[in-house]
Amino acid sequence: MATKPSLALIPSAYKASKVYSILPNNGDGDFTFSRGSEATRINKDGLIETVLDNIPRLDYSDGGCPSLLLEPQRTNLFENSSRVNEANTSNFAIGTGQTPTVLSENNLAPDGSLTACEWNFNVGSGVTTDDASLINKSYATTSGVDYTLSVYIYAELDNTKIYIRAAGSIYSLRTLNAGWNKVEVTDTATSTSSSWLIGLRQAFSGGIINSNITVKIWGLQVEEGSYVTSYIPTSGGAATRDNDFISGAGNANLFNSLDGTFFVQMASFLNTQTNSNGIELSDSSGQNRVTIQYDTTNNQIRAEIKVANVTEALFFTSTYDVTNFNKIAVTYKYNEAKLYINGNLISTDTNVNIFAEDTLTEVRSTIAGISSGAFNLQAKIKDLRVYDKALTDAELIELTSN
Amino acid sequence: MTNWGKIYNTTLWGIGVINNIFWGIVYYNDKVRKDYVDRVNSDGGVIESSMCIKVI
Numbered sequence: 001m002a003t004k005p006s007l008a009l010i011p012s013a014y015k016a017s018k019v020y021s022i023l024p025n026n027g028d029g030d031f032t033f034s035r036g037s038e039a040t041r042i043n044k045d046g047l048i049e050t051v052l053d054n055i056p057r058l059d060y061s062d063g064g065c066p067s068l069l070l071e072p073q074r075t076n077l078f079e080n081s082s083r084v085n086e087a088n089t090s091n092f093a094i095g096t097g098q099t100p101t102v103l104s105e106n107n108l109a110p111d112g113s114l115t116a117c118e119w120n121f122n123v124g125s126g127v128t129t130d131d132a133s134l135i136n137k138s139y140a141t142t143s144g145v146d147y148t149l150s151v152y153i154y155a156e157l158d159n160t161k162i163y164i165r166a167a168g169s170i171y172s173l174r175t176l177n178a179g180w181n182k183v184e185v186t187d188t189a190t191s192t193s194s195s196w197l198i199g200l201r202q203a204f205s206g207g208i209i210n211s212n213i214t215v216k217i218w219g220l221q222v223e224e225g226s227y228v229t230s231y232i233p234t235s236g237g238a239a240t241r242d243n244d245f246i247s248g249a250g251n252a253n254l255f256n257s258l259d260g261t262f263f264v265q266m267a268s269f270l271n272t273q274t275n276s277n278g279i280e281l282s283d284s285s286g287q288n289r290v291t292i293q294y295d296t297t298n299n300q301i302r303a304e305i306k307v308a309n310v311t312e313a314l315f316f317t318s319t320y321d322v323t324n325f326n327k328i329a330v331t332y333k334y335n336e337a338k339l340y341i342n343g344n345l346i347s348t349d350t351n352v353n354i355f356a357e358d359t360l361t362e363v364r365s366t367i368a369g370i371s372s373g374a375f376n377l378q379a380k381i382k383d384l385r386v387y388d389k390a391l392t393d394a395e396l397i398e399l400t401s402n
Numbered sequence: 403m404t405n406w407g408k409i410y411n412t413t414l415w416g417i418g419v420i421n422n423i424f425w426g427i428v429y430y431n432d433k434v435r436k437d438y439v440d441r442v443n444s445d446g447g448v449i450e451s452s453m454c455i456k457v458i
Binding site: 002003004005008012015018022023025027044058065066 | 456
């Protein structure tokens with residue numbers, strides 16, 4: 001498409017507290033980035049890498065070009081994430097099973113360190129649910145709240161079966177490929193104390209599975225929340241990763257408040273949000289804004305234009321899987337606003353008051369200017385653009401088509 | 403010499419003429435990319451994936 005954006009972010013460069021936008025090239029479109037803690041990412045070599053406070057994360061976990069990772073605050077409740085050994089877990093056997101044992105502790109891990117522990121699980125000859133070989137650990141929970149277990153497991157053979165559990169009483173079967181696998185499960189706690197669990201047990205949903213396996217385990221994480229987030233290393237205590245936030249890109253001279261297009265290609269981490277969260281082209285107060293957000297309805301993408309805090313256009317659809325990298329564009333001008341997603345016109349509004357000149361001043365990853373975490377965008381951004389005109393239908397189709 | 407005058411049919415960044423709207427898109431993107439890399443470098447930033455840059 002020949003039309004040039006006035007602001008373009010294709011995540012590719014950063015430094016502390018800054019994400020560089022490609023356009024404009026004078027820096028007016030650069031984002032201020034904040035995260036008050038260290039965090040990890042999958043780097044371009046496919047390794048888990050720790051980055052310092054306020055360093056933006058270009059994440060390569062989806063392959064190809066990276067995305068800008070914007071995650072909520074989370075805490076890893078397991079206190080020794082890289083040393084999943086006998087000292088830091090509880091281990092037990094039932095029936096013909098044998099208590100799991102660590103065979104070695106200094107194996108190559110996904111972060112390049114020599115900290116992965118090699119475990120043997122053996123349920124013996126028994127074939128009932130009373131035959132098990134398991135490691136676990138209890139932790140404090142809130143009944144009715146979701147917790148997510150994630151862990152890296154290295155299997156020697158394809159089709160290796162293993163059970164995992166985050167909380168509650170349900171065992172979830174996972175099938176491992178040869179090599180490192182990241183497995184995860186979300187369960188709802190049923191009491192004030194729960195146990196995560198990894199191991200073998202017969203005659204559950206998977207029927208009779210492999211009875212004797214040797215695997216390496218590393219990077220165990222237990223977090224409150226209904227989906228897994230990036231690895232949070234711990235050593236001797238729980239650790240918290242702060243939320244990621246971008247703001248401050250642009251100014252009144254860069255944006256056309258009377259006529260424009262706001263485009264984002266991004267993917268959410270889950271289909272149904274715990275809180276509405278989004279990104280906006282806005283004034284400083286959030287009273288005047290063009291917002292693209294994910295909602296608490298399953299797979300709902302919502303776009304809204306608010307002028308002086310009055311809704312002038314409101315579009316929403318639940319047609320698209322929000323965990324995919326959808327291309328979403330909103331146009332605005334007097335008496336015409338449109339929402340396009342993935343090459344399709346979702347809706348048009350022809351009764352729209354528009355902003356006063358020089359109203360819109362900033363792009364930031366929240367809704368209505370709220371900077372505290374709850375409404376901050378929780379997503380991976382591949383591409384973000386602002387155009388200083390409402391693009392034509394043909395241009396919008398081209399821009400948002402995959 | 404064959405293909406005289408057909409110098410940049412294909413470049414490292416793609417096909418020379420992409421559509422019927424705008425001639426020189428590849429060169430525009432190349433210029434934007436170069437300016438961007440220069441700016442980031444002069445500001446002490448880290449560039450990881452400049453080949454992903456395609457503005458128009």
